[in-house]
Amino acid sequence: MTIHKYTLQEAVNKYGTSKQIQSFKNRIEKGDKNLNTNVLKSIKKVIDTHYEEVQIEGIGSKRIIICSGERIEPLAKKDNRKTNGKQTVPYTDNLDFIIVNTIKEGIYLENPKTLINWCYHFGLINSKQLKLFRSKFDSYKYDLVIKDLVESSILQVGEQKIIDDFYSHLLLIKDQAYRSLVRLQKINALNISIIFNGKTSVSKKTIVISEQIYKKVKKLEDDLKKQFNVENINLFAHSKATKVIAYKNALADSIKNIKDEDGKVLNLEYVFPTYELNALPNKELLSVLFKEYPKKEPNFKIVDEQEFWQENYELYLKNRKKYINSLAEKKIRKFFEERYYGPTYPELGGKGRVRRPQLRDYNYDIPYYTLFFEDDYSSRIRRLSNYFITE
Helix, strand or coil: CCEEEEEHHHHHHHHCCHHHHHHHHHHHHCCCCCCCHHHHHHHHHHHHCCEEEEEEECCHHHCEEEEEEECCCCCCCCCCCCCCCCCCCCCHHHHHHHHHHHHCCCECCCCCECHHHHHHHHCCCCHHHHHHHHHCCCHHHHHHHHHHHHHCCCCCCCCCHHHHHHHHHHCHHHHHHHHHHHHHHHCCCCEEEEEEEEEECCCCCEEECCHHHHHHHHHHHHHHHHHCCCCHHHHHHCCCCHHHHHHHHHHHHHHCCCECCCCCECCEEEEEEEEEEEECCCCCHHHHHHCCCCCCHHHCCHHHHHHHHHHHHHHHHHHHHHHHHHHHHHHHHHHCCCEEEEEEEHHHCCEEEEECCCHHHCCCCHHHHHHHHCCCHHHHHHHHHHHHCCC
């Protein structure tokens, strides 16, 4: 297993935000090479999404961050809740059991799939959600989705920006499913093989690429995100923002010039991994999984197996809706947090006054922002949840 070691400065430069990088640079210029504890914790959370194991050794400015088990695909950034890693979301156990219900019969001769397509295969998402996921890469199909939502009275004309918010919440299932597969691999329920692919910009064909080329593209994406101060959430929730468009244009110009190991230009448009899963039939798998979730076992009887699967699936849908709706409430609270607004005043140190946002602050996407001020944002997210997350 490859070990990567980072000094504080290397860690900040690679995984810190633009503000953290500039702040640390200012500290160094003043002769202070140490890193603020809260900033270090924040950067470690980012590094945790890239590596299986992360340790910090040493004291003060001499600390070294030691990383092992580099992830092929970074996970979503973890939150601050104190959990054992299994219950980041309220339906983690339901999700695991849904996947087990399929793989206990065995998986073989299945073509490699993207994580989203595996989610559909396992029943974690339905055809409506799959259609929404795919529409984000096709403007015509996306317009049809919006049209259908407006005609179904789920949304009103001009409110389509909320779809970007909902999509980013919905997409969390991708990371959640991957974590579930890794957990199941650890108990020998299945084997995971990763194939690296690239879509060419000229022929539009999918080609197999090496892991090195894949990582090269991902590094390019990370570097450009840092350059344009863009995070993953911006790509969906703020897809029309100037900096997001600039990032996408820069990425398109750079990625097409990447060469393979023989020096041949690949003309890539984007890269993506697919996953080949193999599992032998295992009727005892359910009992094995119960050991991971002992609280469920007393309520389970073998004669009620079919009823158990159905109740578990219904609970998964209920908890997933509830979780997405809770994310909407969190977004509302954050939206109404006090912040600086212009004009600036010398007596305030060149800053504006601190206040809560008002509708007059927005001269774009007004129907979307009106949802916040008329207390309709949550109801729209609930409508979307009820529409997309169904059997």
